[in-house]
Amino acid sequence: MVYLNAFLFCGLVCAIGQIILDNTNFTPGHITVIFVVVGTFLDVFNIYDKIVLWAGGGALVPITSFGHMLTHGAIEGYNQGGILGLFNGTLNLTSAGISAAIIFSFFFSLVFEPRD
Amino acid sequence: MKDKYQKIVDKYTPKEAVFYNTIIAFIIGGIMGIIGELLIEFYQYYFSVSSKEATVCMLITLIFLSCLFTSLGFFDKWVNFCKCGLIIPITGFAHATQSAALEYRKEGLVTGIGANMLKLSGAVIIYGIIGSFVFSLIRMLVGLV
Numbered sequence: 001m002v003y004l005n006a007f008l009f010c011g012l013v014c015a016i017g018q019i020i021l022d023n024t025n026f027t028p029g030h031i032t033v034i035f036v037v038v039g040t041f042l043d044v045f046n047i048y049d050k051i052v053l054w055a056g057g058g059a060l061v062p063i064t065s066f067g068h069m070l071t072h073g074a075i076e077g078y079n080q081g082g083i084l085g086l087f088n089g090t091l092n093l094t095s096a097g098i099s100a101a102i103i104f105s106f107f108f109s110l111v112f113e114p115r116d
Numbered sequence: 117m118k119d120k121y122q123k124i125v126d127k128y129t130p131k132e133a134v135f136y137n138t139i140i141a142f143i144i145g146g147i148m149g150i151i152g153e154l155l156i157e158f159y160q161y162y163f164s165v166s167s168k169e170a171t172v173c174m175l176i177t178l179i180f181l182s183c184l185f186t187s188l189g190f191f192d193k194w195v196n197f198c199k200c201g202l203i204i205p206i207t208g209f210a211h212a213t214q215s216a217a218l219e220y221r222k223e224g225l226v227t228g229i230g231a232n233m234l235k236l237s238g239a240v241i242i243y244g245i246i247g248s249f250v251f252s253l254i255r256m257l258v259g260l261v
Contacts, residue, residue, distance in 0.1 A: 006153040007146035010205070014145025015138050018200035022134045028203045029212075029236060033243045035204060040247035044255050057153030060171055061178070061205045062145075063240065070248035078252060086252060090245055097206065098241065100176045101213045102233065104183040109217035109229055112187035 006058025009051065013062045032063050039067025043075075069093040137199060144201025152178070152205075175206055182207040186214040212236035 017031050026034075039062075042048040048068040052059045059065060070090055077089015091098070152174055159170040185191040191211055195202050202208060213233060220232035234241070 003150050003153055006149035010149025010152070011142040011146030014148075014200045014204045015142040017204045018138045018141035019134075021200055022137055028200075028208070029239055031200065032203065032208060033239050036240050036244040037247040040244060040251050043248075044251045055149070057151075057156045057171075057174065058146075058149030060156070060174070061148050061152035063204055063206060063209060066206070066209070066240065067244050067247060070244045071252055074248045074252040075255065078256065086249070090248060094244075096172045097175050097179060097209075100179045101183070101210045101237070104180055105210070105214040105217040105233060106229065108183050108187040108214060109221050112218065114218040114221065 002056040002058075005055040008058075009055035010058040010061055013064060035063050036067040036070075039064030040071045041067075043068045043071035066094060066097065140198055141201040141204075144198040145204060148201065148205045148207070178206050179210040182210040183214045186211050187218065209237050209240060 013035070017035065020026060020034070021028065021031055039048065042051075042064070048059070048064070052065075052068075070093075073092035073094065074086050074090045077085035077087075077092065079085070081088060155174040155177055156167065156170045159165055159173045160167060163170075163173075165173065182191065185194075191202075192215070195208075195211060202211070213236070216235045216237075217229050217233045220228040220235075222228065223232075
């Protein structure tokens with residue numbers, strides 16, 4: 001059942017993005033930024049946690065989960081270490097994704113030739 | 117004269133199949149969601165890690181595959197076909213980083229790759245951090261924490 005929910009939620013997010021992309025002058029960069037900010041907002045009142053419980057991995061794959069993890073880390077850090085923890089904890093959960101993207105793309109760009 | 121010209125332009129501008137694009141994005145995005153859920157359960161089952169660690173492993177796997185396919189040259193064609201179905205998932209983030217790194221590689225290690233790698237995906241990181249800071253400040257002030 002969680003597979004169907006994952007399919008529906010992730011597909012719905014992508015379809016909304018495609019509708020925005022087709023009907024406005026926004027570039028894909030604008031779309032991803034909009035979705036990240038929506039994700040950070042949805043985590044403020046714990047709405048996104050409920051979506052993750054409902055859709056499982058389907059809610060963690062879209063870029064909205066990136067924003068969700070940022071706010072999650074910031075609030076967790078604030079609970080542990082006050083206002084300093086807010087700065088410490090913001091990148092706690094997303095650091096793996098950012099580091100992986102930078103490391104893999106650096107080494108692949110050394111190994112592979114660009115093709116057009 | 118201008119009206120006539122505009123009519124001719126309208127006639128020959130390729131019309132984008134909006135409905136078709138949306139359906140493709142829905143299906144491909146849904147398949148990405150299912151792949152994510154399958155990977156999480158795979159890591160939980162075979163490596164017996166907690167669900168949080170399995171999520172991180174899933175994200176790293178998807179980023180690795182997306183970087184590899186971009187370097188091999190056929191991810192661009194997939195993105196052209198599925199558009200938002202591959203841009204909105206985390207694969208789009210990795211694709212943006214990888215293609216910027218490949219493109220600016222010939223300008224040198226520091227001024228090319230180092231300066232331009234996060235050219236496209238840096239916006240995601242910056243606005244994500246700004247947004248999460250503002251929204252968690254609001255949540256603190258409201259007193260929900």
